[in-house]
Amino acid sequence: MRHVIDNRVPAHPVPVIRIRRLTKSYGHGDATVHALRGPDDPETGGPAGVGLDIEQGDYVAVMGSSGSGKSTLMNILGCLDVPTSGRYLLDGIDVGHLDEQQLSLVRNRKIGFVFQSFNLIPRTTALAQVELPLAYAGVRTAERRRRAMAALSLVGLAERAGHKPNELSGGQQQRVAVARALVTAPALLLADEPTGNLDSRSTEEVLALIDGLNATGRTVVLITHEDEVARHAKRVLRLVDGQIVDDVRQAPVDGPPPFLYEAEVRA
Numbered sequence: 001m002r003h004v005i006d007n008r009v010p011a012h013p014v015p016v017i018r019i020r021r022l023t024k025s026y027g028h029g030d031a032t033v034h035a036l037r038g039p040d041d042p043e044t045g046g047p048a049g050v051g052l053d054i055e056q057g058d059y060v061a062v063m064g065s066s067g068s069g070k071s072t073l074m075n076i077l078g079c080l081d082v083p084t085s086g087r088y089l090l091d092g093i094d095v096g097h098l099d100e101q102q103l104s105l106v107r108n109r110k111i112g113f114v115f116q117s118f119n120l121i122p123r124t125t126a127l128a129q130v131e132l133p134l135a136y137a138g139v140r141t142a143e144r145r146r147r148a149m150a151a152l153s154l155v156g157l158a159e160r161a162g163h164k165p166n167e168l169s170g171g172q173q174q175r176v177a178v179a180r181a182l183v184t185a186p187a188l189l190l191a192d193e194p195t196g197n198l199d200s201r202s203t204e205e206v207l208a209l210i211d212g213l214n215a216t217g218r219t220v221v222l223i224t225h226e227d228e229v230a231r232h233a234k235r236v237l238r239l240v241d242g243q244i245v246d247d248v249r250q251a252p253v254d255g256p257p258p259f260l261y262e263a264e265v266r267a
Contacts, residue, residue, distance in 0.1 A: 014092040016056050016187050016219045017077060021049030022086035024072050024242075035072040036083070037242040049086045050244060052237075056187075058253045059214040060221045061233035069242040071192075074223045078111055078190050079103045091187040108137055112181030112189045116196035118173045120165045126152060127161040130180045137184065151179040155209055171202025178209060182218075189213065191222045195229055207232050211257045232259050 024036040025047075037047035050073070054060055064070040075081035076088060079095055088095050091110055098106065107113075120129050130151050134144035152158050155175040165173055174194060181189055191210065195203040211232055214220050222233060230236050231250070234257055238246035251258045 013056050015053040015089075016058075016091055017052065017054035017221070018087075018089040019050060019052045019076075020087045021051065022076065022088060023047050023049045023084045024069075024076065024081070025084045034242050036069045036076075039243055047242075050242075052244065054219065054221065055253050056219055057214070057217050058219055059211075059232070059234040059251075059257050061230035061236045062221065062223050062239065063225060063227075063230055063236060064239035065225065067241075068239040070223055070239050072242075073239065074190065074192055074221075077188075077221060078113060079107050108133055109184055110187045112184065112186040114174070114177050114181050114189065114191040114194045116193040118165070118170075118177050118197070120173055120176060122166070123164055125162050125164055126157060126168070126176045126179075129165075129176055130183050133180060133184050147183055148179070151183040152176070154182065155179045169202065170198050171205050174198060174202070174206050175209060178206070178213075182213070187219065189218055189220045191220065193223055193225070195224075195226070203229075207259075211260050215256045215260055232257055234258065 021038070022036060023034065023038065026033045026035060034047050036050055038050040039048050040046070041048040062070050062073060072081070076083055079090070082096070090106065093106065093110070095103065095106060127145070127148055130148040131144045134147060139147070149158060149161060152161055155178050157172060157175055157179065160168060160172060165176075168176065189210070194210070195206055198206060207229065210220060210222070214234075220233075222229065224230055234249070234251040234253060234255075236246070236248045236250060237244050
């Protein structure tokens, strides 16, 4: 029997995020505001758009002052808004070709959201909060309860499953929000100022949790204006006037986040 050796190089994994020539504008004519524009196109003089790839397992902090375009970029990455022009592929899916119902499904299955304000429902237990995305996805009761409890265990809150938001600290509420974001096993964890409403101790706890999640292979994009938070990321993007002006790699994609690496070195 003749053996055939396959010398083909394995295909590179599809980036979780790929955007090309992405722009977002508001208004018309002289009143047009380019929230995302990228550099000037040398041929037309107009916005050339933003380009960006984020690989599976990366941990990216997006920074910028008010009006820089970081919130606009986050809304587009989260499929909460659509670009004026350009392409956005999420986990290989061109979201520009999807209708609102399909976008809703993508948000539910591909993206886990963590917001500054926690967005928990009052008078609802932690377990029920975490079950909610699975209920929207049509998962049966017993299965969604099992998966919700597993997610709460992952963030260290299994014993608080029956507690309501007013019975939890700010840090615990944000950890419930992280569990809710993870319960659908999304391709992307998108965190918008996740420590903005937390004290310093709770901030450290939540960032340590996100660091640990990334170390297990979760792709994280974190929006922040705080340098201390951005130091946890493997890569830092800085936006000014709708374009990426800095792109700094702080740790390899396939390695641990910087703070975990430093802890391992010290140990």
